[in-house]
Amino acid sequence: MSATIGKPQAYPxxxxxxxxxxxxxxxxxxxxxxxxxxxxxxxxxxxxxxxDELRADLASGHNxxxxxxxxxxxxxxxxxxxxxxPVGETEYVAGVAAxxxxxxxxxxxxxxxxxxxRLGDAVDRVLEAHIEAGGSRFKGIRQSAGWxxxxxxxxxxxxxxGLLLDPAFRTGLGRLHxxxxxxxxxxxxxxxxxxxxxxxxxxxxxxxxxxxxGPICIGPYREHPQETFAAWQRDLRxxxxxxxxxxxxxxxxxxxxxxAFHEQVLPPSSGxxxxxxxxxxxxxxxxxxxxRCMFESNFPVDKGMCSYPVVWNAFKRLAAGCSDAEKxxxxxxxxARFYRLGDIA
Numbered sequence: 586m587s588a589t590i591g592k593p594q595a596y597p598x599x600x601x602x603x604x605x606x607x608x609x610x611x612x613x614x615x616x617x618x619x620x621x622x623x624x625x626x627x628x629x630x631x632x633x634x635x636x637d638e639l640r641a642d643l644a645s646g647h648n649x650x651x652x653x654x655x656x657x658x659x660x661x662x663x664x665x666x667x668x669x670x671p672v673g674e675t676e677y678v679a680g681v682a683a684x685x686x687x688x689x690x691x692x693x694x695x696x697x698x699x700x701x702x703r704l705g706d707a708v709d710r711v712l713e714a715h716i717e718a719g720g721s722r723f724k725g726i727r728q729s730a731g732w733x734x735x736x737x738x739x740x741x742x743x744x745x746x747g748l749l750l751d752p753a754f755r756t757g758l759g760r761l762h763x764x765x766x767x768x769x770x771x772x773x774x775x776x777x778x779x780x781x782x783x784x785x786x787x788x789x790x791x792x793x794x795x796x797x798x799g800p801i802c803i804g805p806y807r808e809h810p811q812e813t814f815a816a817w818q819r820d821l822r823x824x825x826x827x828x829x830x831x832x833x834x835x836x837x838x839x840x841x842x843x844x845a846f847h848e849q850v851l852p853p854s855s856g857x858x859x860x861x862x863x864x865x866x867x868x869x870x871x872x873x874x875x876x877r878c879m880f881e882s883n884f885p886v887d888k889g890m891c892s893y894p895v896v897w898n899a900f901k902r903l904a905a906g907c908s909d910a911e912k913x914x915x916x917x918x919x920x921a922r923f924y925r926l927g928d929i930a
Contacts, residue, residue: 595737596803596840599847599889601632606892609852613646613894614901618912619929620649621920624795624833624881626657627678627693634885636681639692642884642893650917650929653695654678655769656727658741668711671699675718682722695724695924697769699742702728702757712764724924725767725793728754730780733773735804736841749779755786762790767923771795774813777820784827792829793923796836796883797821797865802843818868825872831923832873834900834915835881837862838890846890853891855898866903875911879920 622643627635643649662673675698682693696719700711716723729740730748738744748754749772761768768790772780777798784792798821806813824830837858838844844861846853853861870878880900887896904912921929 593733593735593737594804595739597739598631598839598886601634601885601888602847605847606852606888609854609892609895611855611895611898614855614898616646617648618901619917620647620897621879621917621924621926621929622649622652622882622884623879623920623924624655624835625652625884626655626659626886627681628657628659628885630657630659632885634888636685636692638885640685640688640690642882643690643692645892645894647894647897651691651694651921651926653697653724653920653924653926654682654693655697656699658699668701668704668707669714672711672714672718674698675715675723679719679722694722694926696722697725697727697767698723699728700726700757702726702755702760703751703753705753705756706760708757708760712760712766716764723766725769725791726761727769727771727795729771730776731772731799733775733801735801735806736773747779749776749783755783758783758787758790762787767791767793769793769795771799773799773801774817774820775801777817777824780830781820781824781827784824784830788827788829790829791831791923792827794824794830794832796881797834797869798824798832800865801841803841807843814864817865821868822872825877830873831877831879831919832869833881834866834869834878835896836883836887837865838883838887838896844890852895855895855902858891858896858899859902862899863903870907870915875907875914876919878915879923880915 660674660677661670678693678696685692698715700708730744732744732746800817917929
């Protein structure tokens with residue numbers, strides 16, 4: 586990309602406005618289709634999204650069979666060794682999962698926690714603590730790598746430049762496989778070559794790339810949209826050549842993707858979302874194939890721009906031309922296999 590980066594800016598997630606979201610109602614598309622929500626959070630940050638809010642979304646009309654919780658820096662321990670503080674998040678979410686399961690809801694059937702792989706071989710202690718806290722629900726680790734000179738990071742655990750290439754990080758990541766755990770990676774599209782290098786360095790390590798490969802469509806990247814899209818598309822297709830990588834389809838209702846649906850008088854319809862996201866989603870499915878893609882809500886982050894029934898309607902519109910087998914993979918099969926959730930359909 587030839588644009589000048591200039592001064593970095595923050596692109597915060599819009600706050601959830603339930604009153605605004607309620608202004609748009611849609612009939613549910615294909616209500617019987619089983620779904621695994623492969624990516625959501627729980628937190629009390631710029632609003633509350635805990636079990637009550639999650640259950641309300643899960644009950645909003647689609648056939649949600651299970652969900653996967655992804656780390657977000659919530660409910661950490663406040664005492665004891667610092668490297669074990671993130672285990673508090675797994676403890677909390679495991680409690681939520683047990684409470685939900687007692688009510689017949691497989692919320693947080695999979696849990697992905699956090700550790701700093703730069704601890705090297707010492708990550709074993711952290712991984713063992715996560716597994717003890719989460720039991721069979723604990724599936725893997727996400728240490729996000731998203732860094733770009735145009736972006737001020739506002740995540741709970743902001744990444745440093747070049748994290749994926751750091752030898753200490755790679756030493757720690759190499760410990761995952763012996764525990765049978767997955768690696769979850771959130772990043773920005775200019776970092777795709779680093780993700781490719783990592784996937785090739787650890788060919789036996791299952792890796793999940795988040796949010797359609799992290800396209801940035803703001804700031805200097807907005808100046809040359811065709812060049813930005815072409816660079817993302819080229820590198821995403823190369824990543825798809827790594828058989829140990831799967832891809833999440835979602836995380837597009839964010840300001841960093843160049844959208845501002847939250848500024849409209851009415852919330853976007855599923856048709857509007859599908860139209861806006863189609864070039865990226867179709868590229869993803871074409872490159873990876875349905876058997877290596879999974880839809881995700883990314884709630885409550887994406888809830889700042891669209892409601893739960895509408896975002897899943899949008900995904901179903903995007904998959905309308907797929908076969909039944911492809912839809913099964915996209916909506917539940919790939920996620921159930923990757924996160925080892927057992928029988929879903």
